[in-house]
Amino acid sequence: MKSLTCKLVMIYWEIILLEVKIDLLVCFTEVKLKVVQFLPSLEPGITATLALEFANELVKKGHESLVISTGGPLEARFRLHGSDFISFPKISESIWSLRHKSRLRKILARLQPDIVHTYGRSTAFLAWRALKGESATSRPKLVPLVDQDFPNSYFNKGMLSGDGIIASSRGVAENLKKSSPKIAEDSIEVIYHGINIREFDREKPVASQWQLKLLNSYPQLEGKNWWLMPGEISASGGQEEFLHLLAQAAAQSDDIHGVIAGALAEDDLRYLKKLEGLAQDLDLGSKVTLLGERRDMRELYATSQLVFQLASEKDGNAKHSKEALAMGRPVVAYSEGCTGEVLQKHFPEGLVEKGDLKSLIEASLNLVSKPNNLNPQEFSYAASAGKTIDFFQSLLN
Structure with missing residues (x-):
């Protein structure tokens, strides 16, 4: 019995010495x-x-x-x-x-x-x-x-x-x-x-004063489920695809309201007028709001039902998608570019092939109010x- 005990003690100390050697090796190689x-x-x-x-x-x-x-x-x-x-x-x-x-x-x-x-x-x-x-x-x-x-x-x-x-x-x-x-x-x-996960902290509550101020400025948002489209507004930014998606989704559920937040690329007012005209043609005048560039994206993510990334050009950083995922929001995006890569790993159910409007609508309606449980530390x-x-x-x- 004593012999067995001695052997166990020796094995224990050998393990301890091995761990110390590994720690020293790490210190000297770093x-x-x-x-x-x-x-x-x-x-x-x-x-x-x-x-x-x-x-x-x-x-x-x-x-x-x-x-x-x-x-x-x-x-x-x-x-x-x-x-x-x-x-x-x-x-x-x-x-x-x-x-x-x-x-x-x-x-x-x-x-x-x-x-x-x-x-x-x-x-x-x-x-x-x-x-x-x-x-x-x-x-x-x-x-x-x-x-x-x-x-x-x-x-x-x-x-x-x-x-x-x-x-x-x-x-x-x-x-x-x-x-x-x-x-x-x-x-x-x-x-x-x-991304700054301290800023995009899903555990931090949204201040009631912020909500009151936003609804006072945009009363059309009250009582609606917001579908958020963040990012620079441009011909390749995906806002036109978002409007077409919104028109068909809103026909199936009248409590959906589109929110477009982002700066206008190169102050292209002609494109902005084109976008506003498309919204009118699709009968979305009262169902979509253009907020412009915002500094309260954390709050917008937190209070939105879905977040979209539909740019036609490949993006290199997936900034908005990672911020939205860190905030626990479901993201719908095309499978191309960096956003597609991030969603493939972390939220594949939000991926849609570019140009497939039917699948885009189906994915959006299926993901309504489906939060993700990702660890934001990864971002x-x-x-x-x-x-x-x-x-x-x-x-x-």
Whole structure:
């Protein structure tokens, strides 16, 4: 009996020692990174916000964060959270940006970063040319972020010439491979953009004052089930498809009301008039409301019955769909683009083939008031940043 007890104790301590060895191995293999993010400006928007949130996550995890940009309103927030800012002239999307090549090369030689992470064509092109010709063992790793499809041209070569490439969706990654067959399969990493899950928190109640204010401004919404169509209003934004869907769905259920929320692309008032005319032709005058650009999207998601993404062009980030899913709303979308990829994994019942209006109507009516039970952490900035840091580490290793 004593012999058996001794053996069990020895096995126990062997397991403990093995766990300690594994922990030590992880500590020594996790390199602290010095990352430069190079982006055109720090104006509020998707690009600068992604860079800001990634910079914050880098600092939280003990890495060094530096930002090269022409600056903008978000500069103070980068500094506040521990990132160093290096001012750089505004660069254009053309080969004329090469006049800044020597300046960028000197800055990078002084900073000695491990990674140069670029956003957009102009920064990827300039960084590629600035680092071209330097020894691969001494220069930093170049990692462009690519979130849309681009043709294979000389100016776009910077996005195809990184030591690693981050694609915002599988569709974007596939297009990169088609554009440049020489790209190694393992050099492209698909990492979906994160969202602010603190802002889009389904557990936080909607203030009664907000509802009262909205209904006072738009009394036609009271007592209706809102079908929300967020996103930029344009000929390719999917609003026309949404109106056709709404007309047929409203004929089957008179408590449905369409809500279109988004900025008008390029202030195209002619298209807005066309959209309003289509609503009248479909007898939707009292059944659809155009809210314009809004800052209360969390509340609109929370109080909507369904959320739609019907853009005819492939989207590169699925921002609205991820926000709606994080808020627990069912989403109906086409199976193409980044939104299609996100729904395929997290909410496949909301997927519809483009151009199939009948299936679109059926899916919408079947999903009414069907909340999802997703873990919003999967869409967080922290999750996206963690995958990005792991990819950087793998490139260095």
